[in-house]
Amino acid sequence: xxxxxxxxxxxxxxxLAAVDWAxxxxxxRAVPLRLLQVWSKDDGRRARLVAPATARGWGERALGxxxxxxxxxxxxxxxxxxxxxxxxxxxxxxxxxxxxxxxLGSRGLGLAGFLAGSVSLAVLTxxxxxxxxxxxHNGPTAGEDGPVGEVVVGLDVSAPGDEVLAFGFAAAxxxxxxxxxxxxxxxxxxxxxxxxxxxQLVWAEVAQDARRALDEALAPWTEKxxxxxxxxxxxxxxxxxxxxxxxRGARLVVVGRRNRRARIxxxxxxxxxxxxxxxxxxxxxVPHD
Numbered sequence: 001x002x003x004x005x006x007x008x009x010x011x012x013x014x015x016l017a018a019v020d021w022a023x024x025x026x027x028x029r030a031v032p033l034r035l036l037q038v039w040s041k042d043d044g045r046r047a048r049l050v051a052p053a054t055a056r057g058w059g060e061r062a063l064g065x066x067x068x069x070x071x072x073x074x075x076x077x078x079x080x081x082x083x084x085x086x087x088x089x090x091x092x093x094x095x096x097x098x099x100x101x102x103x104l105g106s107r108g109l110g111l112a113g114f115l116a117g118s119v120s121l122a123v124l125t126x127x128x129x130x131x132x133x134x135x136x137h138n139g140p141t142a143g144e145d146g147p148v149g150e151v152v153v154g155l156d157v158s159a160p161g162d163e164v165l166a167f168g169f170a171a172a173x174x175x176x177x178x179x180x181x182x183x184x185x186x187x188x189x190x191x192x193x194x195x196x197x198x199x200q201l202v203w204a205e206v207a208q209d210a211r212r213a214l215d216e217a218l219a220p221w222t223e224k225x226x227x228x229x230x231x232x233x234x235x236x237x238x239x240x241x242x243x244x245x246x247x248r249g250a251r252l253v254v255v256g257r258r259n260r261r262a263r264i265x266x267x268x269x270x271x272x273x274x275x276x277x278x279x280x281x282x283x284x285x286v287p288h289d
Contacts, residue, residue, distance in 0.1 A: 003029075004033070006098070008036055008104045012105065016136075017135060019103075020073075021282060023073065024147070026077060027077055029100065031100060035081045036091075036092075037082070038092060039059055039084070056085070096123065102130070103131075104133055104134070106133040106134065150172070150231075150251060152247060155214070156271075157185075158213075159258065163287065178228070179229065180230075180233065181218060182234075183213075185235075203236070207236070214234050239271045240274035247283075253281050255275050
């Protein structure tokens with residue numbers, strides 16, 4: 001892995017937003033930025049009618065324009081561009097494996113990002129590196145020093161994943177902002193609303209166990225990052241809905257994806273899938289064991 005932020009680019013409004021976000025992130029991390037355009041001759045009728053040499057010329061000119069724009073905005077940022085012809089999923093996964101972070105543009109509803117929605121989802125499910133999804137309208141209004149707001153981490157205390165917390169704490173530390181860690185739990189389905197006092201006792205026990213588990217998961221990270229201000233939210237509710245609400249005014253939302261295979265192949269999980277569709281802030285999906 002090289003210390004590089006890589007961003008997918010095709011000249012669309014979505015990919016330009018991703019490039020702007022990735023450039024600020026590369027500056028913050030003090031690493032180079034790589035702009036990657038993947039062209040597939042099988043991607044639509046128009047692409048099948050265009051010779052690879054012609055497509056390469058178009059792509060490299062667009063990349064050059066984007067690179068010059070970045071140099072004006074970020075004079076000290078090291079940039080490189082690359083145009084490749086190949087399978088989009090394979091090329092993007094390979095790029096993710098070589099970088100600290102992969103950034104993709106997304107329209108949100110359906111993940112129809114800088115490539116087909118199915119490509120973006122396939123990359124999310126296959127790569128073992130963090131992927132950020134950015135929409136043109138994502139995030140709070142940027143000030144003179146860039147975006148503002150806190151980092152929000154959605155955490156499942158039954159399988160917290162150190163990688164998710166590591167990413168969230170490191171991001172908040174780099175940005176100099178607060179961190180909000182959200183865990184939402186629900187009562188077991190066997191308990192009904194008509195159980196009265198017994199239900200209240202179970203509710204209290206579940207809530208206490210969840211808070212204890214959250215504190216235990218955060219303890220090593222608050223010790224490692226004493227300068228990061230942490231807000232803990234632990235309550236009954238719906239995780240995806242609560243994270244979508246928490247994304248209002250957030251600088252970044254961080255969620256996890258388990259590295260596992262289901263019977264029908266890899267997947268990203270229902271909560272993460274909902275968050276990347278409805279978050280009002282950029283979303284980082286962090287794979288973890």
